[in-house]
Amino acid sequence: MTIDQIENGIVLDHIKAGNAMAIYRYLQLDELDCTVAVIKNVKSAKMGKKDIIKIDSPIDINLDVLGYFDENITVNIIRDGEKIAKKHVCLPEKIVNIVKCKNPRCITSTEQELDQVFRLTDPENRVYRCMYCDSSNNYLP
Template structure:
């Protein structure tokens, strides 16, 4: 059995779809951060997931720099547990953000965000629960894997 120490202060991102945590770490900027201690657990057993497997990310230290809003867009089943003084003080289910900035790219080849390199990729949550490009109204079709 694999044993990973508990963290004293930080966060635990749990119930990540098995095999996707490395991409999620890149997207959140965890992989490039040199100040945080990070534990990545892949293919852990899970009774809650259909596949029976999940990934877990533990971040020790100040995690206030993480943009956790994007987690609900990527996977609505992800949960975040806040750890303080070795105790879980709060468990959250992230809500879909109203706006995604530079998370996904617009697929419309005529969109200004596809043509101009310095233009941010911005999508807003519409009333029908789907994200649309703020420049060309292109709707996002599927969530990334």
């Protein structure tokens, strides 16, 4: 299968196979007018198989979202058909409005327009806790 190269945009590479659609949703890529290619189960020497997302527009990407999902993702910046930069993401210390607290006793379940803020409390086990109620929310796709 052939997917065209992009001229000016971003390639999200080394996405854990199966995670691409979740990242597509969280980055709200469905709202873009440009060409977006979601390529699943690409053969990879390092990973066995992986997902790739190509975005044919130089948009700003929320790297915290990517780091939260998968710290192995690489972000390639493409200009005039050439890769000009490669960024690695890391597990963010704090994530804002990426996941919602599931604790029904948490103030975020009732208070209007309150940001959903999670803090990294245990990097080894990738545990994030709600800033308000301390509930952990280990949703990983």
